[in-house]
Amino acid sequence: MAVRAAVLPAVGSPLEITGIDLPDPGPGQVRVRLAAAGVCHSDLSLSNGTMRVPVPAVLGHEGAGTVVAVGEGVTRVAPGDGVVLNWAPSCGACHACSLGEVWLCANALNGAADVYARTTEGTDLHPGLNVAAFAEETVVKASCVQPVPDGVPLTDAALLGCAVLTGYGAVHHSARVRQGETVAVFGVGGVGLAAVQAARIAGASKIIAVDVSAEKEELARTAGATDYLVASDTTAREIRGLTGKQGVDVAVECAGRAVTIRTAWDSTRRGGRTTVVGIGGKDQQVTFNALEIFHWGRTLSGCVYGDSDPARDLPVLAGHIRDGRLDLGALVTERISLDGIPAAFENMLAGRGGRALVVF
């Protein structure tokens, strides 16, 4: 039976909401009925070509749902189980995996080239970032699902799949924020809001949220921001002003833009750390002079999927959720249907809102 999906027919084309035919799960595969899927900035980047995957593709990589069927040899989940989709499954065999850095698995996106389904007209479809969550149902490798931890509602659990693992991980695993440190978060979308909450959980003494829009102040403060700045040419100076002229200990950049990365770095103290979570394009060139690199003694690091291992980290996040420290609902500013995804892309382009969540 056909299911509805949001298909990217070609890079730069609008998404088409159409029927697709999914095969029964093959050996090692799982069929999942989606409960919810978040609309992430990376979906927009895939649709406009900033990031590339084979097309036509069903986008969507932040989802959760219920297993409806499993293929031969699948033992880790069974029909009826609630699962979070993991768009970056690790192979367990490459160099990164052997070091435990599963978020850097060399084979994580091999599945993007597979044909996993067809439109009802017979066009081959690729699964975007492996999991094709913008659809009522999907078929994925068993390594792309993690059991939903106890106590986390299935709909909310979708957010764990990208925004929360990424934003929380950027703060806890990449920047390793310590109690009492000061933190600035640039970009108040789904990932940025998760980073703000993570900084609060880490015990940051000051959390400065920065965004191009003045409208996200309440969202940011609800998540735990102590200060809010609308981005401008003077943002780095304002942040130093808020931190006794020092600069923050940690900056988390969630925009992927050269000017924001440079501002984030300029906002940190001598010896401060900047973690870049945002995914920018090749045209975004950031420059530093040799003297300032020496003088400031700062660290600038990239961060993939929050340096997260879903198997290790989801139970930890569930503990924070159960104890009321992490509020997934506070990330969501809009609940939409599949048909609402194009409008959600427009909102992201315009810098409006937090996470839009497709609820099936």
Ligand SMILES: [Zn+2]
């Ligand atoms: Zn994402």
Ligand SMILES: [Zn+2]
């Ligand atoms: Zn690997």
